[in-house]
Amino acid sequence: MIYIIVAAGMYALYLMLKMHWVTALLLTVYLVLRVRHHKKLYLQMKEETLRFGEAAEYLDAFLYAFMKEEKIERALTDVEASLVDGPMRELVRDAIDHLHMTFDESDIMRKSLRLVEKEYSCSRISAVHDFAVHVESYGGEIEKPVNLLLTDKNRWEKRVRLAMKERKKMFVDIVMSIAASLMICGIILYLPVMNMDISGNVLSQILTAIVIILDDVILSKGQKYMAVDWLSLELTVDDEDATKMESYHRYNEKKDRRLSVILTLLTLGATVTAFFFGKKALGAIGILTAVLMANQHKVGRSLAKRNLIKRIKCAFPGWLMDLVLLLQSENVQVSLMKSQEHVPGILAADLESLVDRLEMEPESSEPYHAFLQEFQIPEIHSAMSMLFSISMGSSSRADKQLGELIERNLEMLDAAETERLRNLSSGMYLLFLAPVVTASMKLVVDMAVFMLTFLAGTGIAG
Numbered sequence: 001m002i003y004i005i006v007a008a009g010m011y012a013l014y015l016m017l018k019m020h021w022v023t024a025l026l027l028t029v030y031l032v033l034r035v036r037h038h039k040k041l042y043l044q045m046k047e048e049t050l051r052f053g054e055a056a057e058y059l060d061a062f063l064y065a066f067m068k069e070e071k072i073e074r075a076l077t078d079v080e081a082s083l084v085d086g087p088m089r090e091l092v093r094d095a096i097d098h099l100h101m102t103f104d105e106s107d108i109m110r111k112s113l114r115l116v117e118k119e120y121s122c123s124r125i126s127a128v129h130d131f132a133v134h135v136e137s138y139g140g141e142i143e144k145p146v147n148l149l150l151t152d153k154n155r156w157e158k159r160v161r162l163a164m165k166e167r168k169k170m171f172v173d174i175v176m177s178i179a180a181s182l183m184i185c186g187i188i189l190y191l192p193v194m195n196m197d198i199s200g201n202v203l204s205q206i207l208t209a210i211v212i213i214l215d216d217v218i219l220s221k222g223q224k225y226m227a228v229d230w231l232s233l234e235l236t237v238d239d240e241d242a243t244k245m246e247s248y249h250r251y252n253e254k255k256d257r258r259l260s261v262i263l264t265l266l267t268l269g270a271t272v273t274a275f276f277f278g279k280k281a282l283g284a285i286g287i288l289t290a291v292l293m294a295n296q297h298k299v300g301r302s303l304a305k306r307n308l309i310k311r312i313k314c315a316f317p318g319w320l321m322d323l324v325l326l327l328q329s330e331n332v333q334v335s336l337m338k339s340q341e342h343v344p345g346i347l348a349a350d351l352e353s354l355v356d357r358l359e360m361e362p363e364s365s366e367p368y369h370a371f372l373q374e375f376q377i378p379e380i381h382s383a384m385s386m387l388f389s390i391s392m393g394s395s396s397r398a399d400k401q402l403g404e405l406i407e408r409n410l411e412m413l414d415a416a417e418t419e420r421l422r423n424l425s426s427g428m429y430l431l432f433l434a435p436v437v438t439a440s441m442k443l444v445v446d447m448a449v450f451m452l453t454f455l456a457g458t459g460i461a462g
Helices: 002-016 021-069 072-082 087-101 108-119 123-138 143-190 202-226 238-249 253-276 280-294 296-327 332-341 345-360 366-370 378-392 395-424 427-458
Strands: none
Touching (some): 002 143, 021 202, 072 087, 072 108, 108 123, 123 296, 143 395, 143 427, 202 427, 238 296, 238 345, 296 345, 296 378, 345 366, 366 378
């Protein structure tokens, strides 16, 4: 069926763009060969959407079952019974079998749960498993943290579902942009001016083939945005972020200022030389460059700080979520210390400094206020102030403050991940504009051929 649709579409293009039969035949062969690639991307899109749905269903089932049973083994049994037949149910069954049949391994619960994590690489599944293992091993409050994880999971699912919907809409826009651009390319070939027909021109035929091939590539790129792994789409590269943070902390202002002075002097020397030889334009450019070189260390520092602030805003809510879960069973200082195990790399150094200072000044507010202070992020300052209040307050007041902290963190997490998903989809807007560029290229050439043919026909060109 798909090959019939391709053939019909190719015939419509053959008529609309006045293709030579050789051009049409070659493009038909090309598009038929590309069908398998597009079909593969379509099936991958369906598979990734299904995997996301299975992961969301598993999180719901596991959290409700664990809140009821308070044991991982019994919770997995309930989850296996509630899921429909499919890859996720098979994995849960394998995890249960691993629990029942393994006797000579340490940390059996964690290794069993990793069977699910390995196939469904998702930070939220890992976080839920870590929480369950911690509670079963050490005890602690269950209902409140489970409700928190369920709320976070529901917000996450809503964000990703919305991103899927937006990408589908943008993909339709890309298809419409391709169709509109090809129609415009065809219109010029039917202009009723002196009965001229430029479609037989070799250059026009070559450009027709190029435009269709490029539009097919654009369509393929758009499909790839639809076929992404939605489960791992929000994961960050901690090692790279940690390196950038370390470089920022190692900044040597004196060294960079000396470099700015050297670059400024070299630029001024070139500027004076340009004015000496009467090159006023080059001299003016040299003056502007010298000003930039004189402040290059400040500009570089400012750009690095701005980039780190964006990365911190993405990483902080996720770490705070882990911390809040620990706060259900531990005090603030112990929770901060234990949260180091899963802290994002960009926060690791500052968190280590915070923990060290709290060991020396456990009742002081200064360590909390010093956490990432140089970046001046109001949301983080507010959260750290609230953590200090929780550490010093009574149990009744602490519960209310913890609830406020949770609500603020969920809002921060929502904003950060919504922005990140939007940024990851921004390339689709460029794909929407791309067919206009390819069509413009063909239109310019066709208009040039049209004008030359017109001039030659009227004898003006001679």
